[in-house]
Amino acid sequence: MLDIAAELHRWCEEGRDFAVATVVSVGGSAPRQPGAALAVDGAGTAVGSVSGGCVEGAVYDLCQDALSTGRAVRESFGYSDEDAFAVGLTCGGTIDILVTPVPAADTGLRPVLAAALSAAAHGRPAALVRIVEGPAELLGRALLVRPDGSYEGSLGPARDTPGPARDVPAPALDRTAVDEARALLEAGRTATVGVGADGGRCGEPLTLLVESAVPPPRMIVFGAIDFAGALVRIGKFLGYHVTVCDARPVFATARRFPEADEVVVEWPHRYLDATEADARTVLCVLTHDAKFDIPLLERALRRPLAYVGAMGSRRTHEDRLRRLREAGLGDLELARLRSPIGLDLGARTPEETALSIASEIVATRRGGSGTPLTGARTPIHHDVPAPLGLGPTGPIGSVA
Template sequence: MLDIAAELHRWCEEGRDFAVATVVTAVGSAPRQPGAALAVDAAGTAIGSVSGGCVEGAVYELCQDALRTGQAVRESFGYSDEDAFAVGLTCGGTIDILVTPVPADDTRLRPVLAAALSAAALSGESDGRPAALVRIADGPPELLGRALLVRPDGSYEGSLGPAPDRTAALDRTAVDEARALLEAGRTATVEVGADGGRCGEPVTLLVESAVPPPRMIVFGAIDFAGALARIGKFLGYHVTVCDARPVFATARRFPDADEVVVEWPHRYLDATEVDARTVLCVLTHDAKFDIPLLERALRLPVGYVGAMGSRRTHEDRLRRLREAGLGESALARLRSPIGLDLGARTPEETALSIASEIVAARRGGSGVPLTGVQIPIHHDLSASVGMGWIGSVV
């Protein structure tokens, strides 16, 4: 639901009645992932998408029904062998949808959702504050759609509780689960007991994280950096270009970057904040910049590390890094040469090669052509939560 936060927040401020349908689970080649949402107001206006078009009509009707009845529902949509063009996912996947009515006079759910939507709408700003929205996506019908807004420090608004004597336990469990997913910047479902434990009547929680955009830090103010900044912004990163040479590191040369920093790369890395979603792209291919920078980068829990250079440059770089004290496990994090084998020549093609490798590493893709091979189109990375994802162009 937070993917349409800005528009839904405006609906809340305008006092509109609306219902929101959210993808809870997606299996197989489903076009949208958990958290994707479609909302319909009382006038019939729709925003968002849950399937890329496959089941939008049926979900739209479910939203209208929820507005009429005031009842939250959960519905599954899957592929239909009898008629691939009937209601169902013709791509072969299955999605579960949670549909929740949010009338303007709702004093329990609406304030929590409004606060979550406000937090999500601001999360893209440099001073945005992370928050997680937790909703009961499956369980006793009377609990469907109940919500909590959880912040990184563990404070929260709202309640999921099925009864006064079990409310606190379930809320505490939800807060703990949400904080863990929020730290990783992930949206996922978690199954717990209705009493807050791991037994008893199961309750499925949908946790949606609203976090600032992941960072892409590009070291080296060269033409390849300009192309990479453009594609980084397209992919939703907050892009920083850093170079020690003020004549090259200018906002005029890199208009697509969110910020341009004049500083020695390793000093900037020492002073800035990074996390498991951060991408570091080292395009300087100059040992006096590369070695102190990579020595630090390969020790950090970031998602991807890359360093431009020829194979000869790479071998020399590995030797220098070993002399600097890095072990083989740290060096193994460095994918070299950077990027996928696209035959890239131009800065734009090279940036596409690097971005393709970043996406493959982030999503668990192999990077091989899909034509003629029996491999999943969409990958499940739930087993690698918190592991990070690391990677250096010829």
């Protein structure tokens, strides 16, 4: 649900009743991943999506029912279901949905969700843990976990909760959930985790959904050329925090790149040495000038970055490899360099070239081949864990 955090945060501040449906597991060719959500308020307004349109109507009705009954419910939709065609899930996939009512008067779950939504909406790292499979009376219970291990809420039942869940030892379960959430938050991943109700691997099994909200990943574009402007725009579209860096102040200006989050005048290698870049960061080197490229790439290829691509002709690429070998880089480090940058789309214009580069970044992130899907036998949706994540405001930190 953190993928629609900004809107739901506003609903919480306005005191709206709402129900939220969240994808908790998928199989086959399902278009959305765990964590994707659709929410419906008391007036019938809907935001988000759980299936790219396939089952939205049925899930909308489930949200309205949850608002009426006040009970969380888990439902499955799949191609093998008798009503698969009726609800539109004819793509061959299956999805499990958890629908949770969040009335304004709720003093247990709502404050936890509101805190998680606020963190995600304002770009603060946090993980939301919810029970998505287990005793009916525990479905939807939530815990907000911060990077330092502090947390709000509890996955255990209230003292007056009827049924077998009364015997669940909440503190032990909460501690286990915090440990699992911190590990996933550090990696910027959203995933499900199986635990025992006692907080270990024993007792009645529970499935937890951990949604990670982390700041958007970075795209650093080196070289303030015309192609950079188009790449900035598509980088923002994909959810990156985009920086343009160039040592030439006449070219590196905010006026030339109004959509960039920041424009920096500095030698590229010096900026990379001084800035924060992690395993989700992508570097696009468009300078194709050895005095800029070599010191920069020598450093970049030794760091655990998600993607390093460099523009230039094949002749430039061969010369670049020779210089980098002379600088001491080995074959494994050089194999990480995407050069010439981008996929072969026959691109000519800056916009087409930016699309080519962005396509290679996505393929690298998702484990795609870059080949046409027509006639291919490969899966349409790849399930390849990768460190490149998109944050909750379009991009969630990431999805498993």
